[in-house]
Amino acid sequence: MLSTIALDTQVLRRGLCTGCGACQGLCPYWGSVDGRTVCFFDCERTDGRCQRFCPRMPTDLDALRKRFFPEDSILPEIGPFRGLYLTRAADPGLRARAQHGGSMTALVELALKEGFIDAAALTRSQGGLNPEGVLATTAEEVRSCSGSSFQVPPTLAVLNRALKENKYRRIGVVGTPCKTLAVYKMRANPLPENDNHAENIGMVFGLFCGWGLDWDGLNALAARHADPARVSHVDIPPSKYHSLELRENGAETVSVNLDEVTPLVRSGCRYCADMTAEFADLSIGGARSADGWDVDKGWNQILVRSEKGEALLNLAREKGVLEFKDAMEGGLEKLKKASLGKKRTAVKNLRELTGAPGDLGYLNPSRELFRDL
């Protein structure tokens, strides 16, 4: 099938697209508007990078992870695992602008400084709404990208362009699970005639993710409750609060009932089976330990998945870039449970979408992994 038509019929029209941007920045056919992936014209190639990289085109996840991670390190619930840590950035200035503990910003900054990476494809959310992908090459640029976004921009389009340019040789990528999966697909499954310099991918930093929101939907919601131009922070506290928080610059935080938010969840996120960004050197999220939200507020949890990730985290400890907090009793179990919950929901939604209990759509090649869910 023609590449553009394959993505259009198998991903976009089925509501599977995550808006990650893996298909973009490669050619004149694909683009993005307000988080929507747009096909401008039809490409008549039957094989192409867009098809190969798309995280929602069928992928054998088991084969992919075994290729990059030792088999004995892989936990069924959360993927490759070398350790779980509670951390936060040592720099209070950095923490003040961060989503939780600022660990991601601190680690990317360190990775850049220490030569783990020479550039980083990041998401700049500029106050929480309408984020964009950027290629950061300085610590300042990295810091300007701190803070999370609940809208997924096509950051991988920026990565693709940077790889094509072949100027940076160790590009780091920070992304949600859909994005980091796409990056590993880029590494594992390059187009024979054009590998897009996949060897220039340096390190992958995953972000824990429950779901993203529809761009227009979140903008409309923000406009109902606040001044969208002044929204500086968006967050979702633990489930018992059942709310989304919008913080306006110089104003009080507004709490929006989650019932108003859940209908805005991006369709593609309903079929995502990865909460912890299993394809990454390190995955980072807000701390959700057994001790509860208030105790862990302002801290991150970090899943170390690879040797390189471990080396960076150790360096961060050595250099005092991150502060570590002990004791996460029950933390791993809680994380596993939450991760499994997302997988269950994805499998259920995929079965509904395909209309057949045995048909998991894009997860079919990895069907075995989800057999018991």
Add this chain to the structure above:
Amino acid sequence: MTGGVPGQVCLMQGNEAIVRGAVEAGINFAASYPGSPSSQVLGMLGKIARERGFYAEWSANEVCAFQACTGASLAGGRALCVVKQNGLLCVADALHCAAQAGVKGGLVIVSSDDPSAHSSTNEFDSRWQAVSAGIPLLEPTTMQETKDMIPYAFDLSEKAGQVVLVRVTTRVCHGRGNVVLGELPEKPRALERVREWDRMVCVSYMHGPALQKLETLRQLFESSPCNHYEGPEAPKKLIIAGGTGRLYGQEALRRLGVDRETGFMALGTLWPLPESYILKRLRTAEEVLILEEVDPFLERAVQALAGREGLRVKFLGRGDALPPFGELDPDVTAAAICRLTGAALPEKKPAGDLELPVREMSFCAGCPHRATFYLLKRAMRQEKHPGVVVGDIGCYFMAGQSAGQYAWQTCNCMGSGVNVAEGLGQLTNYGLDQKVVTMCGDSTFFHTILPGLVNATYHNANMLLIVLDNSATAMTGFQPHPGTGLTAMGDHVKPMDIPKILDAVGCSVETADPFDVVEAEKTLRRMLDQPGMNVLIMRQPCATLMTKERSKKPVRVYVDQDVCIGDGCGCDKYCSRVWGCPGNTWDFQKNKALIDPVTCVGCGVCAKLCPSGAIKVDRGEEA
């Protein structure tokens, strides 16, 4: 057209024969709006108008042209109105009124039909308009007849005080043949003051007198020199032909060797029917074949005549012996005659076994419309719900095909786009969640867009009208229009300023250059987001005008094939396949893009779009 001596034989195109006929008729006035296949007529008349002492005008539209002709006729002038089939329908209301009011000076309409729609959006038959309006109808076959029929039509018009319709078809307009020249009048006829008690008014009680005029004309047609008969005195098999059917029929009869026993009647006066003339042969006929283009016009009329006279005749024609639509050709005509006469149909040998590639019509190399529709498709795809695009008539009609990225979903007649879009645009306030876009050329803008523009602006429809301002009536051959500052007679006049008109109407107006692809797309998308009536003028001269410029200042566009990635992932022949300019071709040896230097006009847009930066533009002096 104005030279030669009477009796001299000249090779002429049908359109030239019409011009010569008009000059021999001593016309005082000619008006037209361009439309194939008769576009050349007024262009030629404009060039000789001063010399021959008459007035010629490219009118803003056909209604203007025809109504101006009725004005000229009121002053006793001979007026010629030239339209194509679609134009005649535009004129329909005015024609039906004029037909009841009658004329003073001769008023002749030449309507050119385009059977098989070679250069039209649709195929239809103008002849019904003559019946509907109640006016006489003539149709020539040869170039000689075409030339002769024009003065004849003017004489008839004055004799009957009625508008005369002369219908020609594409093959007559564009065919060539010998014409024996007639006398040219010393000067056009003298005009008469319109008298205080002249009354040429369309009122219902004039219907009766108008019908009486037709009866007078029928008498005249019984002995008209335009009707011919060859064959047996009392034919059993009879062919009745109108227009081009005569030549196809004569050729086939001779080729099949059945011309002696078959009666062949060629009619030049098609309405009202010369009944006695026809009946003379019809009474003995057992089987009749009617050859005409396109509808069974004569067929129905002759059938009705036979019915009225109680004749038992078998009719062959459109829908049985001949295809129900499309123009005639030697093959279908021969097959029909074989069916009539029982002659054996000769086997047809193909001229060769070479298959010609199928080519779609496309915009010229460097055409600004290509860029506009490329940008429009991109803009539409960026909308949350792809918008609806309404087409209109001009070169940009091709935008419905690959040339324009299959831009539009609907297209009606000339000037319809703004109105169709207005309807859709109003419904955006009632739940239709789509952007609505339409377009028109600068010539169409003056032709029929203006009332729709006023309507849509007044009613504040949510829509975007793109005016494709290429400073030309390009499709029909660069005739002047009110935006060009030129007239048919070569005078320089003050051009109409489209932005000023739009400003005065009160819609939001912006101008963009479609070759500045980045900025133009931004402007286009911004305007799509604005509520109310928006007009975007896409201004860039027609590529054929640019070709003339380029001969003065050559620009070389070429492909660096070392950089080009051809059909590789990341391009897939973007220039030749998607952008689709005829100047962007393909090097089958190297599997890389190539610019055809003969076709390329040097606009350089493909260089801006090439994803690899492989297309270079060398502007000479800058290098």
